[in-house]
Amino acid sequence: MASSSEQNNKPLLMLMSSDGEQFTEEKSMVVQFCRNVKTILDSSGAAAADGIFVRKVDAKNMALVLEYCKHHFEKDSSKDPDVQGQLKRFDAEFVEVDLLALCRLILAAYFLGVKKLLAVACEEFSGRVNDRCPPEIREILDTLYAHALQDDDEAPPFKSAIGGDLGLVPWKIISSKLEN
Structure with a gap:
């Protein structure tokens, strides 16, 4: 959270x-790393100072995306080939999850605007469905969608991921609506 409580004199965001x-x-x-969060902060100014509510990303996937960002934040600026090789291995291992989890990770990266993670996860998904024909891919996606409905009791965001609303809302706007 961007507030007066700062850890190691570094501003925080909730x-x-x-x-x-x-x-x-x-x-x-x-x-x-989170391009869409940056856009919200830039356009909302003080309204986003208390934090940002990301209504289309659950806690599990938010934690994964933030873990990915932290790992890259510490090492991305290095020009050392060994460090870059470690990052490639980390990326490859990071997306070694089942297809449903991979789709949810893709959506979390999309909604938060984490380009690097989105590219890595989409490449992994593409590799897994590369040798299949379009009807088979559709069947996979429909199966994933049905599975997600069983888990969540509501439609997961990836059925309507293509669209305008990214589900990012400055926290001050949410809290002011709750007070009314």
């Missing part, structure tokens, strides 16, 4: 997941 879990992270890290 992100709240769709299921209400709060994540307080170093603001510079979030702004560097």
Whole structure:
């Protein structure tokens, strides 16, 4: 949360997941990797100072995306080939999850605007369905969608991920609506 309480003199930002879990992270890290959060902060100014509610990303996937960002934040600027090789291995291992989890990770990266993670996860998904024909891919996606409905009792965001609303709302706007 961007507030007077700062850890190591670094401004913090609070992100709240769709299921209400709060994540307080170093603001510079979030702004560097989460393009959509940066856009909200730039356009909302003081309204986003208390934090941002990300209504289309659950806590589990928010934690994964932030873990990815932290890992890259510490090592991305290095020109050392060994460090870059470690990052490639980390990326490859990071997306070694089942297809449903991979789709949810893709959506979390999309909604938060984490380009690097989105590219890595989409490449992994593409590799898994590369040798299949379009009807088979459709069947996979429909199966994933049906499975997600069983887990969540509501439509997961990836059925309507293509669209305008990214589900990011400055926390001050949410809290003011709750008070009314």
